[in-house]
Each structure stands twice: as C-alpha cells, then as structure tokens.
Amino acid sequence: MSERDACVRAPRTLYRKIVDAHTVKAVDEATVLLYCDVHFANEYTSPQAFAGLVERGLPVAVPDAHLCVVDHIIPTKDEMPRRILDAASLKQAETLEANCRRFGIDAFYGANDPDQGIEHVVMAEQGLVRPGMVVICGDSHTTTHGALGALGFGVGTSEIEHILATQTLVYRLAKTMRIRIGGELPKEATAKDLVLSLLAKISARGALGAVVEYEGEAVDALSIEGRMTLCNLTVEAGARGAIIAPDEKTIDWVLAHAPELTGGEREAAVRFWRTLHADPDAHYDRTVDFDASDVRPSATWGTSPDQTIALDEPIPSPASFADAVDRTAAERALAYQGLEPGKKLADYPIDFVFIGSCTNARLGDLKNAAAVLEGRHLAPGVRGMVVPGSMRVRREAEALGLDRIFKDAGFEWRKSGCSLCLAMNDDVLGAYERCASTTNRNFEGRQGRGARTHLVSPETAAASGVLGHLAPVSALEGAQQ
Numbered sequence: 001m002s003e004r005d006a007c008v009r010a011p012r013t014l015y016r017k018i019v020d021a022h023t024v025k026a027v028d029e030a031t032v033l034l035y036c037d038v039h040f041a042n043e044y045t046s047p048q049a050f051a052g053l054v055e056r057g058l059p060v061a062v063p064d065a066h067l068c069v070v071d072h073i074i075p076t077k078d079e080m081p082r083r084i085l086d087a088a089s090l091k092q093a094e095t096l097e098a099n100c101r102r103f104g105i106d107a108f109y110g111a112n113d114p115d116q117g118i119e120h121v122v123m124a125e126q127g128l129v130r131p132g133m134v135v136i137c138g139d140s141h142t143t144t145h146g147a148l149g150a151l152g153f154g155v156g157t158s159e160i161e162h163i164l165a166t167q168t169l170v171y172r173l174a175k176t177m178r179i180r181i182g183g184e185l186p187k188e189a190t191a192k193d194l195v196l197s198l199l200a201k202i203s204a205r206g207a208l209g210a211v212v213e214y215e216g217e218a219v220d221a222l223s224i225e226g227r228m229t230l231c232n233l234t235v236e237a238g239a240r241g242a243i244i245a246p247d248e249k250t251i252d253w254v255l256a257h258a259p260e261l262t263g264g265e266r267e268a269a270v271r272f273w274r275t276l277h278a279d280p281d282a283h284y285d286r287t288v289d290f291d292a293s294d295v296r297p298s299a300t301w302g303t304s305p306d307q308t309i310a311l312d313e314p315i316p317s318p319a320s321f322a323d324a325v326d327r328t329a330a331e332r333a334l335a336y337q338g339l340e341p342g343k344k345l346a347d348y349p350i351d352f353v354f355i356g357s358c359t360n361a362r363l364g365d366l367k368n369a370a371a372v373l374e375g376r377h378l379a380p381g382v383r384g385m386v387v388p389g390s391m392r393v394r395r396e397a398e399a400l401g402l403d404r405i406f407k408d409a410g411f412e413w414r415k416s417g418c419s420l421c422l423a424m425n426d427d428v429l430g431a432y433e434r435c436a437s438t439t440n441r442n443f444e445g446r447q448g449r450g451a452r453t454h455l456v457s458p459e460t461a462a463a464s465g466v467l468g469h470l471a472p473v474s475a476l477e478g479a480q481q
C-alpha cells in the first residue's frame, strides 16, 4: 500500500475531512493553502484588509463569497432611520459600504438595512453557512458556525486581505480535541449553563490551539440555537474551532433557511451532509468527557468566562485554587467584581440586565427570556435592555408579541447590533454597575470601565432582573411579584 493510500484510508476526524476537502495545496507538513467557502466582515476589523487590496491594486477574487455588515459600533436606539452620530463610528460604517461598492460585494447590510444584525446571526439565518463549509471572519466568535457542521474560525486582518484577494488562506493545522458530553441536561439548565460549566472544568486554556469536535447525547439533544451557544463560547477555552457533526436537526434547520436550494442540488447537498462525521477510529490529540446531568443554572463570578459557579454555590475563595496563577487571577477578579468569598452571588443586587449578543440573542433565546418575564416586571432600580441578534430576529419576535412582554416588564426594546456585549457603541455601563448579561465575555471593562459582568443564560438573566439579584428561574416560584 502506498503512503498516499495509507493516508487516504486512515480514519479521519470530521475536522480533518473538512480541511482535506478544502486543501488547494499542501505548503508543508503542518500548513495548507485552504479554500474558504464564505467570508464575512464587519466594519471594525476589515478596513485595513481592504486598504491592502487598494494599495496593491488587487480586485476581490470572488465578490459573491463575502457578506459585510455593520454591527460592532452601531447604535441600537429604537428610531427610524437609525443614525450613527459618533464620527469615528460613522466613518467605519461608511468605509465598509464604500469598500463593498468598490469591490463589487453586493451583500452589504448597513444601519437601516432590514437584514442588518450581528454578523454571526445574519450569516446563519440567511442560510449562507452549510455543513462541511469553511467559514471565515475577522472575528473570534466565528466558531459559532460549527453548530451547523461547518469549520468556522476567526482570522486577523492580513489573512482577511489574503482571503479577499485569493479566496484562500495559508492555514496552520490545529490540534484535535473531542469533547463527549453524555447524560441529560436537567430541565432547568440551558446550553449556556452547559458551556459555562464546561469552561469551568476545562479552563480558559482547556482547548488552546485545538479544533473541538463535540459529540454525545446531550449535544444531540440541544436545539440548533443551543449548539450555536455552545460553539460560540468554545473559543473562550482557546479553541480554534468547534464542530458538531450535522444530524437531521441540522439538515432541517439549514434547509429551512436556504429555500433557494431545490431539486437535484438540494438532494446532492443533503446526501453529502449525511457523510459528514468522524470515522469511528479517528485519532484525537485529546478527549474530554463531561456529564451534562450535573449542570445547574450557573453564572460567572469573575472576569474570565471559566470563572463560573452554579448559582447555589458559594463564591470561591482564592485559596481554593491549587494553581498559583489561578489564585492570583481569582483575587484580582473578586476585587474587580466587588465580591466576597463564601457569600452567594444572590447576595449582591444587580443594576442591569442585558439580553443580546451572538451568543444568546436569537429568536429561541428571546422566547425563553420572554416566557420567564411574561406578567412580571424588573425589580425596582434594575434597568434592562433587549437587543435582538438581527433585525430579522427582531421582526420575528415582534410578530410573536415578545417586544410587548419585554416592554411591559420594563425592558428597552432595541435594534440589533453587538451593543453592550462589548460597549463599542453608546450602550455602556457605568463603573461598579453589576449586570446579568447573556453575552460571552466578562473581561474587565468589557461593558464599560469598571462595570461588572456576570455571564448567564437568557432565562437566568430574566429571572435575575425580576428578583434584583442573580437567581435561577426556580427562585421566582413563591417570590413576591
């Protein structure tokens, strides 16, 4: 058997199959020239890449393979038309639009486009992400698209330039990691609780440099939106990708979002998608087993997404961390967050509830939060904001009357964008303000200088808003309204 045959027959991970199918040319043992099916860009990380093309006098190789959307800096105020008042932000939005025009990219969604939204939400809802694809964006949360069986990952500006010019990327192969999530997620726990608990177990470096393949009955049981939450947050463990092999749920979801796929093309696509799984004996550099049946409603206490506890646990003491680096990080995080070890997170009043971001602002997330809030109101002194993941999500939510529920509960109902997920627009929290947030990063200053973020599920965010402190939905039972 030739070396090549041996190679072809060796069992492969799903990651490797996707990479092999997109390899234009091997550069060396660990590097390939990778074909990228779709690339999408935001106003924040793309300008220099386009400027590079201008400087070299190069065109965009495949203009139809790109989608550009203004999301990071866009104001979310519920007004028509939406105006970007900040001069620097306006320039970023205008530059993206001008670049699209100049390079023949038709798919541009600006401030008042009905299809505007957070890039990751927009890409998936338009049916542009399909199983087995390589999906690229200058944004770390591109791992989200692994939920649809695609290899998605974030790249830097010079790589964006390379993709624009050639539709390929010089790609260093990642390590492989399998995370098997067995058991059944308890009814009161969500995909967000699952991934936060997983991060607590494996740490913010737990998947460093690896593409994670998720499998197991608890993953199978998740909705597609839940899988997106899982893959979205996997990057917070340092992963270079997170893939879930497509099943019938995935196929149904993709087909429902890609009505233009019909006839023979549709049949061939589905046939191909069904082949997308790892071979039984595929080798992974690392395998981790995690039991979903232990997961409880959780929240982060610190300033890294892995600094998570279940809401019924006490805030940990730095001394409880064996590792010196973890200990120091815990001390600093507790000081920043204004928390005392041994107390409960529920002992601290919250000031704000943010329901939004590419982690948890899809229709299902908004439905789940609204179900908790129906007939209830934010506690006195607590402010809240709902920023749908896209304008399409916003319209769908309105058609279901969710906007009414949120407004009746005292929330502001906003237009879509990244908003308080990273506070690059005018949605910013003040110092020491404590926020229950459905986002994915709780770094110091992420929601405003000195602001304190607790990452939670949409359900917990809603319940916490009603009670005025971090609490699971179960705490609402019997609580005074």
Ligand SMILES: CC(C)[C@H](C(=O)O)[C@@H](O)C(=O)O
Pocket: 044, 045, 072, 138, 139, 140, 141, 154, 422, 441
């Ligand atoms: C602005 C962008 C580079 C960044 C990312 O890559 O993720 C942002 O979206 C974030 O969530 O921090």
Ligand code: SF4
Pocket: 072, 118, 119, 139, 141, 357, 358, 359, 417, 418, 421, 422, 439, 440
């Ligand atoms: S919503 Fe947050 S995490 Fe997602 S792309 Fe925007 S800033 Fe990044």
